[in-house]
Amino acid sequence: MIAKGKAIKYGNNVDTDVIIPARYLTSSDPAELAAHCMEDIDADFINKVEKGDIIIAAKNFGCGSSREHAPMAIKASGISCVVAKTFARIFYRNSINIGLPILECEELCDESDEGDSIEVDFEKGEIRNITKGKIFKTQPFPEFMQEIIENDGLVGYIRNNMK
Amino acid sequence: MGMTMTQKILAKHSGRNRVKSGQLIMAEVDMVLGNDITTPVAVKEFNKLGLNEVFDKNKIAIVPDHFCPNKDIKSAEQVKLIREFSKKLEIVNFFEVGQMGIEHALLPEKGLVVAGDVVIGADSHTCTYGALGAFSTGVGSTDMACGMATGKAWFKIPEAIKFELVGKTGKWVSGKDVILHIIGMIGVDGALYKSMEFTGPGLAELSIDDRFTIANMAIEAGAKNGIFEVDEKTIEYIKGHSDKDYEIFTADDDAEYCETYIIDLAAIKPTVSFPHLPDNTRTEGEFGDIKIDQVVIGSCTNGRMQDMRDAAEIFKGRKVHPDVRCLIFPATQKIWRQAMNEGLFDIFIEAGVAISTPTCGPCLGGHMGVLAKDERAVATTNRNFVGRMGHPESEVYLASPHVAAASAVTGKISTPNDLQEVAK
Numbered sequence: 001m002i003a004k005g006k007a008i009k010y011g012n013n014v015d016t017d018v019i020i021p022a023r024y025l026t027s028s029d030p031a032e033l034a035a036h037c038m039e040d041i042d043a044d045f046i047n048k049v050e051k052g053d054i055i056i057a058a059k060n061f062g063c064g065s066s067r068e069h070a071p072m073a074i075k076a077s078g079i080s081c082v083v084a085k086t087f088a089r090i091f092y093r094n095s096i097n098i099g100l101p102i103l104e105c106e107e108l109c110d111e112s113d114e115g116d117s118i119e120v121d122f123e124k125g126e127i128r129n130i131t132k133g134k135i136f137k138t139q140p141f142p143e144f145m146q147e148i149i150e151n152d153g154l155v156g157y158i159r160n161n162m163k
Numbered sequence: 164m165g166m167t168m169t170q171k172i173l174a175k176h177s178g179r180n181r182v183k184s185g186q187l188i189m190a191e192v193d194m195v196l197g198n199d200i201t202t203p204v205a206v207k208e209f210n211k212l213g214l215n216e217v218f219d220k221n222k223i224a225i226v227p228d229h230f231c232p233n234k235d236i237k238s239a240e241q242v243k244l245i246r247e248f249s250k251k252l253e254i255v256n257f258f259e260v261g262q263m264g265i266e267h268a269l270l271p272e273k274g275l276v277v278a279g280d281v282v283i284g285a286d287s288h289t290c291t292y293g294a295l296g297a298f299s300t301g302v303g304s305t306d307m308a309c310g311m312a313t314g315k316a317w318f319k320i321p322e323a324i325k326f327e328l329v330g331k332t333g334k335w336v337s338g339k340d341v342i343l344h345i346i347g348m349i350g351v352d353g354a355l356y357k358s359m360e361f362t363g364p365g366l367a368e369l370s371i372d373d374r375f376t377i378a379n380m381a382i383e384a385g386a387k388n389g390i391f392e393v394d395e396k397t398i399e400y401i402k403g404h405s406d407k408d409y410e411i412f413t414a415d416d417d418a419e420y421c422e423t424y425i426i427d428l429a430a431i432k433p434t435v436s437f438p439h440l441p442d443n444t445r446t447e448g449e450f451g452d453i454k455i456d457q458v459v460i461g462s463c464t465n466g467r468m469q470d471m472r473d474a475a476e477i478f479k480g481r482k483v484h485p486d487v488r489c490l491i492f493p494a495t496q497k498i499w500r501q502a503m504n505e506g507l508f509d510i511f512i513e514a515g516v517a518i519s520t521p522t523c524g525p526c527l528g529g530h531m532g533v534l535a536k537d538e539r540a541v542a543t544t545n546r547n548f549v550g551r552m553g554h555p556e557s558e559v560y561l562a563s564p565h566v567a568a569a570s571a572v573t574g575k576i577s578t579p580n581d582l583q584e585v586a587k
């Protein structure tokens with residue numbers, strides 16, 4: 001599996017209230033949520049995001065509430081992968097559970113700029129910044145999580161294990 | 164190497180004698196919680212499993228508290244969906260408006276959580292129940308769905324940071340100041356993925372309500388959970404609220420902590436988190452001259468009986484500043500009634516405070532006190548992120564009920580010590 005797109009960059013502590021503000025949580029429709037994704041820190045996000053794009057952020061991405069609407073909005077906006085220095089833990093497990101791939105890679109975040117062309121190879125655990133001509137290594141998923149991802153999220157995993 | 168409190172609870176619930184940090188486990192859960200925002204998504208996922216029963220209809224709690232009483236048609240439809248789901252699957256602990264309170268105040272009050280439990284909740288402040296010596300943590304809707312189906316959840320065993328509390332808090336300092344002080348010190352990701360374990364002789368000085376406030380905000384330091392050592396006060400609380408069996412887990416003497424902090428409660432001053440992160444703290448004397456438009460006292464952080472009394476202590480014989488709207492939200496029906504019976508409502512109304520039925524309302528900018536552009540609020544809630552209480556260009560300052568009430572009186576960020584100058 002490969003994700004490829006341009007980098008959209010953010011800083012530290014991007015919280016779930018700016019990923020999808022609570023005022024839109026009267027809906028859980030992914031397309032409706034995606035229309036307001038990142039609105040409060042980056043009103044231009046929905047105009048510039050293209051299918052496959054990759055969010056690159058710094059520390060503690062996704063901190064705040066447990067709303068699964070946050071990774072849902074990001075996924076539905078067309079983002080193929082989020083790479084950050086670190087993730088808030090509920091956001092991390094929610095992303096895995098709904099099948100939005102997310103990876104931690106400190107160096108990539110330091111050495112990439114908005115608009116760079118990025119390619120992620122999940123099997124090799126490799127992230128390439130094509131614009132800068134650099135390759136970065138990242139941690140592969142632990143086996144347990146790989147199983148969840150292979151089953152298209154936790155619900156699929158449980159369904160297969162119930163049989 | 165020994166185990167921490169959290170590790171022992173998780174070992175027990177995964178059928179192991181021991182676990183170590185980093186290990187991934189499947190654990191049995193004692194309670195699965197959801198609210199009106201997260202449960203509709205969970206119901207959708209649950210239905211994909213094709214089941215027509217939950218693992219245990221007594222061990223699920225569904226609390227419509229965020230946009231309730233329903234603020235608009237869409238939120239009414241979300242609650243309708245979870246109400247029908249709860250009826251169909253005979254969920255015992257579905258709390259309708261009139262019964263409900265803010266989930267994290269309600270569950271302990273109803274005796275649904277006791278020491279030694281493992282609780283997952285599709286709400287990040289599920290970590291509140293650590294105050295009672297339970298392992299409780301926020302998860303997402305998919306986790307809630309799978310928890311309702313199987314009674315299990317996956318966890319990575321966390322490392323722990325130990326907070327050894329010593330000394331005694333000073334006047335006008337409560338649990339809120341303690342946790343804001345700690346978050347200011349370690350940062351909003353200072354405990355990322357870790358458990359925060361609270362212990363030490365200073366515990367005896369903290370009421371259960373103080374402990375709920377502190378555990379509630381563990382997530383604001385990025386923690387997986389916050390947990391308090393069980394003492395007589397905990398046992399008294401549990402026995403007064405629940406018939407459930409509880410189990411006390413204490414950390415081994417040689418338990419491994421990645422860090423240990425000694426927190427001298429006597430050295431903590433009234434503390435306020437300035438926008439837009441809870442770790443942006445300032446203490447009494449450093450606030451400057453910050454005029455405010457609204458004060459909100461309530462939420463799962465500070466909407467309990469002690470908080471009502473703290474606010475009333477300040478408002479007694481005083482008035483809310485004419486430029487300020489002040490709203491008080493007792494967190495549950497029981498707290499509401501007790502505050503009324505103690506005469507606190509007379510004090511509030513006399514002061515010009517509006518009192519609301521229990522709801523999350525303004526805490527997340529949902530309804531009942533949303534801020535306009537450029538407005539500022541002092542709130543006893545737990546998050547001051549951009550746009551948290553309304554317009555993206557509004558501001559939220561987090562504080563204790565004492566500080567929030569004093570600020571309502573003066574019209575700017577103040578502590579009760581500033582009130583001497585304001586005529587009674």
Ligand code: SF4
Binds near residue numbers: 522
């Ligand atoms: S009071 Fe605020 S923080 Fe607590 S559960 Fe409600 S919205 Fe969340």
